[in-house]
Amino acid sequence: MTDSPVKKDSTVGVVGSGSFATAIVKMLLENVHTVHWCVRNEFVKGAIELRGHNPTYLTAVNFCVKNLKLTTDINELVKACDVIVLATPSIYLSDTMDKMTCGYAGKIFISAIKGIVPRVNDVVAHYLREEFQIGFKCQAVLAGPCHAEEVAMERLSYLTIATVEDHVAEMLQGLFSSSYINVHSSKDILGNEYSAILKNIYAIGAGIASGLGYGDNFTAVFVSNAIREMETFLEGIYEAPRDVNESAYLGDLLVTAYSLFSRNRSLGNLIGKGYTVKSALQSMNMIAEGYYAADSIYNTSQEKALETPIIDTIYKILYEGKNAEKQYQKLTTILN
Template sequence: MRLKTPDNLNEISVIGGGSWATALVKILTENSIHVNWYMRRSEQVRSINRDAVNPDYLSFLKLDNKKIYASDQLDEIVGRSKVVLFAVPSAHLHNVCAAIPKEDLAEKFVITAIKGTVGPDNLLPSSYLARYFELKDFQQAMIAGPCHAEEIARNKKTYMTLCSSNETFIGKISNWFASSYMQVKYSPDMVGVEYAAIYKNIVGIVCGMAEGLHYGDNFMAVLVSNAIDELGLLLRAVGTPDARLGSSAYLGDLLVTGYSAHSRNRAFGKYLGQGYSVFEARQLMGMVAEGYFATRGLMATVKRLGLNLPLLQTAYRVLYNHMAAVDEFKLLERNIR
């Protein structure tokens, strides 16, 4: 039986305590949506409830905690809302799901704001959640950028794409995220946009390596041009040939991740280009760069599909074969056009 979308949705459970989750909570509470917020660390919970500040991420941002119920009890938070939004790193999603009884999401709508593959089968986040909790397509949606959390926190104009096969559900939640600085669009291409969101983080790492190696703007433009071609090849191979690559959810998100100073993946790649080891770069970051995990997961998918994606291969060899970025870029120069 198809789950009916309620008419009076005004509450959501948000799972995750990072900067992206914090930015989303900001938007939601500004639109008078009550947020039940799961944060793993009790210190974060206390700070939100007492001071309306996430002490670990976007700590300059004052939230409206009159519209927030924060807790470190995951089962309690999941149980409080008909809509559950996952905004955790892809590498942590399995452990989070394992702590939620499968029946708890059976009659809920689930939104993902995760950009990476999950588990040994390298599944899309939505596919992993669907398999784990036996969700139907109409129960799921995802959020796509370009939406750097730091700019949302400062009310900088951007565009968000909400993806789902359930346009009715998206119609009822679009105003949760819309504001004077956030324009919301709808796309039915959930699979294509999820793959684009994963791939753009890898491109961010490669662009960062190029900066660390002192390549100039001209070469960076060549990298991004080739990245667009690679993304098109990938999306055709996974069955979304009609994706409008020039739209904000595809090209826009890729560009901002490759060029922006706010991009964690670019910063991570820059350290690698400067000669730091992968271990050292991860330590210097202090935050998760999703492209690190995404590279391994997407590489396995691309091998299965028989694709040749030089930018992805460069990232993989530097990250997982521990090759020097300077040597890999000499090879990359010969493999891009």
């Protein structure tokens, strides 16, 4: 346990039962006595209660069940908690939030989701504000290079918590900081959220390059171009004081583009090796958020007339059925 302003009985809950949700529960239990956890279904709930670990994701992480309050009802969790971490895949968020009928005024909602909400074709921050009237003062975003698998192994990891309120940032730093989690704060909610989405798309691109047989030299050039393109996109949609070389932007891009833990890189690698997009998606046992986000991000880039050749290339491969090898031959002529 670490010294923090957070009390042992702070009411905090996590919605979602995938790998990152499981890692977040582990992080929180370093600082609070009880974590409320809304999981997908009764099978997952029963398995955790019986065996003390998630039956599907990060199965090596063992929990003391008495420190968990498990439920499948989001209303039960929201009623009990002051801080709610949303950690479902973006494509399931609307279905999950539609079930929330209880009051939630004044509660803090943290997005640990790195994808676009399909129903509104927008980021989680805007979805919460427009659909549920949860303003930015009651929101935060978890960002940064922090693979769930490394959290499970308690390898030193870094989180950035983006929120506009200083007292919320301080409270959340106390919730998440530990001997293996370093936490920094930012006020760039939209920039952190969009960069987390963009890096997944670029990671698919890095994976495609690997599958096609491009080596480390090309990947280094690809990533250096990607961070500049990310900056172009972020400035095009929301100007703010930011340094894209910080870990929440560049660091997260690097780890997602290079790591073998990266599901988005894995998806791209399969496509580069010749799998169809459909077959590559079907072979994945986890959601690759970058695939679902690429359509929305490409359209946003087109609407704002931004120069984003990497995003354009990946979109054409994923959604227009363009040949990956030919598209990358074109891309190599404009990267520098």
